[in-house]
Each structure stands twice: as C-alpha cells, then as structure tokens.
Amino acid sequence: QLLHAAINEPGRNFIxxxxxxxxxxRLMNGLAEAAIDNVRVARHDAVEVLQRMIGKDALDEVRIYFPDPWPKKRHHKRRLIQPDFIDSLAARVRPGGLLHLATDWADYAAHMLAVVDASDAWRNRAGLGAYSAAPPWRINTHFEKRGLRLGHGVWDLVHERT
Structure with missing residues (x-):
C-alpha cells in the first residue's frame, strides 16, 4: 500500500x-527496486513515533490500514485507535488534513467510527455515523484480500481535521 502510494503520488513525501x-x-526492498526516494520508514511503535518525532500540524494526511483488531474483548485496550491516539493525531495533522482508516473487522470498524466521530477535532466526510466508500488512492491490501476470503466486509473511514 505505501509503495503503491509512493509510486503513484511522487510529489508527496511519506512516512x-x-x-x-x-x-x-518487504517495503524497503520494494522501494529500492522501484528507486523510490519519497518515503522514510520507522520500525517502531506508531504512538511513540507520533508523540516524540512529529511536530504540531506537520502532517497533511494519515492513513492507517488494517491495524491489528485485537479481537478478544480483554485485548481491546491494545487497539491503536483510541481517543488519546486520535487526539494526538489531531495535534499533528494540519487543519483540513485527512485521516483515512480501513479495517475488515466489523466491531473494530464500529469502534473506530465511534471514537473518531466523538472527537471535535475531526469531521466525518461521509456524515456523522457513516462509513466512506474506499477512496481511489487505497488499493486492496494483503490483509484486505485475506479478510474478504474469510467473508469479512471492509470499512473505510475518511475524516477531515477541523
């Protein structure tokens, strides 16, 4: 997904x-094979990178595709998409910037929608409580294909920073 974006959006820089x-x-090999130089990669926890390395209003867009759904109820607290994380993203995405989320787990999709819609820092482009159609910039990922084979649906959320 990131390799595809970097190739098809050469005027943008990606992290x-x-x-x-x-x-x-795999990503690093793909970037090298395609001679792509508009991507920087961090093999680290996203929450820590966001808090320690990304400045206020520094990002135009954040794309989070198929994060670990932690399907067991006792593990839901480990899910990436939580109110504190969404607030932290809002501080680092410029006003008018985008947050695009996608998942193939129905209950995680509902959780993500509730969390982001509850934040005053984000406006749901599809309308409050609604999912978006998959935007043209998102291709089918490995996790999406696996989920579809297993009979899962796929839900996209696109929110704009207010």
Whole structure:
C-alpha cells in the first residue's frame, strides 16, 4: 500500500511506521527496486513515533490500514485507535488534513467510527455515523484480500481535521 502510494503520488513525501520487521523489509526492498526516494520508514511503535518525532500540524494526511483488531474483548485496550491516539493525531495533522482508516473487522470498524466521530477535532466526510466508500488512492491490501476470503466486509473511514 505505501509503495503503491509512493509510486503513484511522487510529489508527496511519506512516512511509514511499522513494528513488524518482515513487513518493513518487504517495503524497503520494494522501494529500492522501484528507486523510490519519497518515503522514510520507522520500525517502531506508531504512538511513540507520533508523540516524540512529529511536530504540531506537520502532517497533511494519515492513513492507517488494517491495524491489528485485537479481537478478544480483554485485548481491546491494545487497539491503536483510541481517543488519546486520535487526539494526538489531531495535534499533528494540519487543519483540513485527512485521516483515512480501513479495517475488515466489523466491531473494530464500529469502534473506530465511534471514537473518531466523538472527537471535535475531526469531521466525518461521509456524515456523522457513516462509513466512506474506499477512496481511489487505497488499493486492496494483503490483509484486505485475506479478510474478504474469510467473508469479512471492509470499512473505510475518511475524516477531515477541523
């Protein structure tokens, strides 16, 4: 997904944040093969990178695709999309910037929608309580294809920073 974006949006700079070493390695290999130079990659926790390395209003857009759904109820507190994280993103995305989320887990989609819609810092482009159609810039990811094979739906959320 990030490689696709970097190739198809050469005038933009991207920061990829991922903790999974093999995923980072595949991305780095793909960037090298395509001679892409508009991507920087951090193999680290996204919350920490956001809090320690990204300044106020520094980002035009944040794309979070198929984050770990932590499907067991006792693990829901580990989900990336939480009110504090959404507030932290809002401080780092410029007004008018975008937040695009996608998941293939129905209950996580509902959770994400409730969390982001509850924030005064974001406006749901599809309308309060509504999901967006997949924007043209998001291609099908490996996780999305797996989810569809398993009979999951896919939900996109696109919010604008107020």
């Amino acid at each position: 990829g944040i991922e903790v999974h070493r093999p995923g980072v390695g």
